[in-house]
Amino acid sequence: MKKTAKILSLALAAAMTLSAFAGCGNGNGGSNASSGTESKGTSSAASQNSEASTESTAAGGDGYTITMAYLGNEQPNQDAVMAKIDEQVQKDLGMSFEGLLMGFGEYQQKLNLMLSGGDKLDILPVVSNLANSYINAKQIVNLADYIDEYGKGILEFMGEDVAKSGAVNGFIYGIPSNKESASQAGIVMRKDIVDELQIDVDAIKTYDDLTPIFEKVKAAHPELDCISGTNLVTQIQTWDPLSDSFGVLMNDGQDTTVVNLYETEEYKVRLNRIKDWYQTGYIKLDAATTTETSSNLVKAGTLFSYLSPIKPGFLVQENVSCGQEMVTAYIGKDDGSVSNIICSGNVNYIDWGIAQQSEDKVKAMQFLNYAYTSPEWNNLMNFGIEGEDYARVEGSEVYIDYPEGKDASSAYHLNMGWHLPNQFKGYVWNGQPEDVWQQYKDFNASATYSKAFGFFYDSSSVATELTALSGVESEYKKPLETGSVSDVEATLKDFNDKLYAAGLQKVMDLKQEQLDAWLATQE
Numbered sequence: 001m002k003k004t005a006k007i008l009s010l011a012l013a014a015a016m017t018l019s020a021f022a023g024c025g026n027g028n029g030g031s032n033a034s035s036g037t038e039s040k041g042t043s044s045a046a047s048q049n050s051e052a053s054t055e056s057t058a059a060g061g062d063g064y065t066i067t068m069a070y071l072g073n074e075q076p077n078q079d080a081v082m083a084k085i086d087e088q089v090q091k092d093l094g095m096s097f098e099g100l101l102m103g104f105g106e107y108q109q110k111l112n113l114m115l116s117g118g119d120k121l122d123i124l125p126v127v128s129n130l131a132n133s134y135i136n137a138k139q140i141v142n143l144a145d146y147i148d149e150y151g152k153g154i155l156e157f158m159g160e161d162v163a164k165s166g167a168v169n170g171f172i173y174g175i176p177s178n179k180e181s182a183s184q185a186g187i188v189m190r191k192d193i194v195d196e197l198q199i200d201v202d203a204i205k206t207y208d209d210l211t212p213i214f215e216k217v218k219a220a221h222p223e224l225d226c227i228s229g230t231n232l233v234t235q236i237q238t239w240d241p242l243s244d245s246f247g248v249l250m251n252d253g254q255d256t257t258v259v260n261l262y263e264t265e266e267y268k269v270r271l272n273r274i275k276d277w278y279q280t281g282y283i284k285l286d287a288a289t290t291t292e293t294s295s296n297l298v299k300a301g302t303l304f305s306y307l308s309p310i311k312p313g314f315l316v317q318e319n320v321s322c323g324q325e326m327v328t329a330y331i332g333k334d335d336g337s338v339s340n341i342i343c344s345g346n347v348n349y350i351d352w353g354i355a356q357q358s359e360d361k362v363k364a365m366q367f368l369n370y371a372y373t374s375p376e377w378n379n380l381m382n383f384g385i386e387g388e389d390y391a392r393v394e395g396s397e398v399y400i401d402y403p404e405g406k407d408a409s410s411a412y413h414l415n416m417g418w419h420l421p422n423q424f425k426g427y428v429w430n431g432q433p434e435d436v437w438q439q440y441k442d443f444n445a446s447a448t449y450s451k452a453f454g455f456f457y458d459s460s461s462v463a464t465e466l467t468a469l470s471g472v473e474s475e476y477k478k479p480l481e482t483g484s485v486s487d488v489e490a491t492l493k494d495f496n497d498k499l500y501a502a503g504l505q506k507v508m509d510l511k512q513e514q515l516d517a518w519l520a521t522q523e
Contacts, residue, residue, distance in 0.1 A: 064360055065096040066367045068123035069114070070381075071107055071350075071419050077412040081384045088376050095363060099381075114355075115139040121355040122364040123371075125419065126166070126174040128348045129243050132459045135171055141354040143172040146365040151175075153373040165344070166351040168456045174351025175368065179418040180311045180440045181347045182447040184340040185235045186330040188318055189305040190298060193217060193224075194327050204329035205336045207236070207273055214282040217304050224304045227277070228284035229294050233270045233481040235307040236331050240343045240450040242515075243457065246469050246499075247508035252341045253450025256519060258512040260504060262496055269334070271480055271488050278483025287482040295321035307331075312439035313432040317415070320408070342447045344456055352421055368421070375425040382426050384412030393430050401430035454522075457514045465503030472498045 066089065075081070082099050089097040100121075102110050108130070114121050115134070126134060134140040147154065147163065154163050154175060166174040187210060194201060197216050203209065214226040229235070234245075239261060240253030247258040250266070261267055277283050284290065284303065294306035299322050308318075310328050318326045332338045352371070354364045371377055383390045383400060389412040393399035402411055417423030424437055433439055459466060476495040485491040 062094065063096060064363045065098055065120075066122050066364065067098045067100060067120050068367075069100040069102055069107070069111060069121060069125065070416075071104060071125060072101055072414045072416045073103060074101065075384070075412040075414055076410050077384060077389055081380060081389070081412045084385050085377065085380045088380060089367075089370075092374065092376070093367065093370055095367065115357070118357045120357075120359075122358040122360075123368065124353055124355055126351045126353040128166070128345045128351070128456070131166070131173045131351075131456070132168060133463070134353075135168060135173055136460045136463065139356050140173055141356055141358065141361055141364075143175065143354065143365070144170065146354075146361060147172065147175075150362060150365040151369045151372075153369045157373075162347075165454060166348045166353075166456075169458050174348070174353035175372070175421070176348050176351050177419055178372075178422045178424050179349075180443060181342050182311070182340050182444050183237055183342065183346050184310060184330055184338070184443075184447075185237065185307060186310045186328050187227075187305055188294075188308050188310075188326050188328050190322075191325040191327045193221065193304055196220070201327055201329045205332055206334055207270070207331060208334070210331075211277070214277065214280075214304075218280075218282060221304070223302075225284040225297070225302060226282035227305050227307070228287045228290070228297055228303050229306045230288065230478050230482060231307055232274050232277075232283070232287075232483075233267070235309070236333075236339065237341060238266065238333055238339045240341065240452050241345065242343075242452060242455075242511055243345060243459070244466065246466065246504055247511045249450060249452055252339060252448045253343055253452055254448070256451055256515065258508045258515065260496065260499070260508065262492065262499065266334075268488075268492065271483075271492065274481065274483040275485070275488050276483075283483055285484075288478040288484045293321075298326075299323040312443055313436050316429070316431045340443075340447045341450060342444065342453060343450045344453055347453075348456075350419055371421040373422070373425070378417075378420055378422055378425040379427060381420055382414050382417050382423065383429075384414075389413065390427075392427075396434070398428045398434055399430045400427040451519070452515060455515060455518045457511050459507075459510070462503065462507045462510055465507050468502035469499060469504060469507065472502050 078101070082097075085099065086097045089095055107125070108127075111124060113119075115124075115137070116139075124140070126140065131140075143151070144164070144167075151163070158175075158178075163175055164172050166172060166176055187204060189199075189201075193199075197220055199213055199216070204213070210227075217224060217226050238250070238252055240249040241261075242248055242258065245261055248261045249255050249257070250259060250261075250264060274283070284297070294303060294308075295318065297303035298306070308314075308328075310330060315326060315328060318328075330338065352368060354361055354368070358364045379386075386392070386400075387403065389403070389406070390400045391403040393401050402408075402413075415429070417426060420426075428434060428436060472495070476491065476498070479485045480488065480491055480495065
């Protein structure tokens with residue numbers, strides 16, 4: 001695993017250089033440095049930013065408009081912030097900027113329409129499990145043709161192996177966002193109920209530890225659902241999904257034989273446990289079909305807890321989302337041991353790529369280099385305009401907060417640093433640990449790396465099978481994993497029979513063949 005070791009060392013070196021680091025997941029504000037030495041917002045990265053700007057300007061910005069699709073929710077002051085970003089990009093690169101905001105529920109369809117329709121588009125987020133379809137449809141650019149010459153700033157701080165890790169058979173489809181990469185999940189609970197019932201949070205280690213807690217909560221508060229969500233079985237991940245979970249590596253990715261997750265004993269045990277919870281009345285009855293988020297259910301006063309990925313500083317965002325104070329506990333394997341795994345999909349969950357229809361791919365690559373090295377751009381995108389949407393916290397070089405008289409209802413606050421190219425270049429939102437990036441680094445360093453870390457399989461030859469498998473999964477997975485089926489054993493058998501009929505074995509065999517060949521190159 002020499003190459004993997006090299007990738008890991010480079011990843012940690014990059015994190016140190018940036019002063020800190022998934023799934024997967026969640027907006028968490030931003031900071032320049034764990035130590036605070038680089039968190040003066042813009043001045044610390046002035047030389048890097050100047051170099052990126054000089055390189056691009058020398059090549060000639062010529063007023064080219066960069067069109068970038070990104071994820072998030074519509075914000076107050078949105079138009080003013082976009083105008084300010086355009087002004088900043090014109091100043092730094094001699095290019096104009098147009099941001100295309102897309103919600104999580106619509107972005108895949110919108111991007112597909114833009115990519116197939118040839119609309120004006122330069123930069124797009126590439127979710128790892130969609131990369132193959134974009135590559136096969138020739139809708140995105142191979143960054144290998146551009147990054148060495150026009151992405152020097154990216155390569156310098158990320159390291160070549162990390163910067164080029166979003167690749168299938170040498171085709172670099174995108175550059176990973178700088179975020180936490182480890183995948184460790186747990187339970188998120190209302191603190192007022194925890195305090196009232198004197199629940200020992202530190203004693204929670206496994207799924208089974210939750211059963212007596214739910215019993216106590218239901219007895220004291222029959223009006224509450226104890227838990228909800230469609231991730232009750234698979235949120236606590238102890239396997240490498242190998243992109244799509246149609247063939248996985250068990251034992252925290254340490255086994256290298258591809259198996260069917262849905263036939264494993266671990267999966268069956270979890271299903272039966274969740275079924276017991278459902279029958280006892282602990283799980284929200286419509287958990288399989290509700291479109292309401294768990295945090296909104298907590299805010300509405302109908303839910304006690306939910307499962308979620310957990311990371312340093314996690315509770316800051318959850319307290320805001322839930323409208324009250326929450327507490328968390330990590331949940332590991334059934335034997336009580338911790339499961340904290342990093343797979344390829346964690347690091348490359350969302351990468352940034354260039355659309356094939358970009359009218360100037362060199363300028364698009366220059367812009368990406370700028371987006372990864374510019375603190376001004378990252379702060380504007382994530383937090384808006386200083387003095388209008390955020391203000392520096394007195395006495396701190398790293399913290400920012402809402403200006404007096406402003407809050408989330410009146411100020412721009414995208415809060416999607418984990419999704420943006422480089423949140424490490426931004427400020428830290430007040431309430432986060434000041435050394436949050438160092439904590440991310442430590443969190444990642446504590447993880448178990450899958451033996452397939454760095455591997456993405458080429459699924460082009462099984463595209464038809466994957467479509468069919470996804471259809472079967474959408475029919476069975478949610479009902480099974482929320483406990484709402486009448487007979488777990490019979491339903492699970494039907495699920496697996498239909499998966500194999502849809503081509504699961506063919507997909508697993510392909511993964512195994514490609515994984516074996518890839519592993520042979522790592523020795």
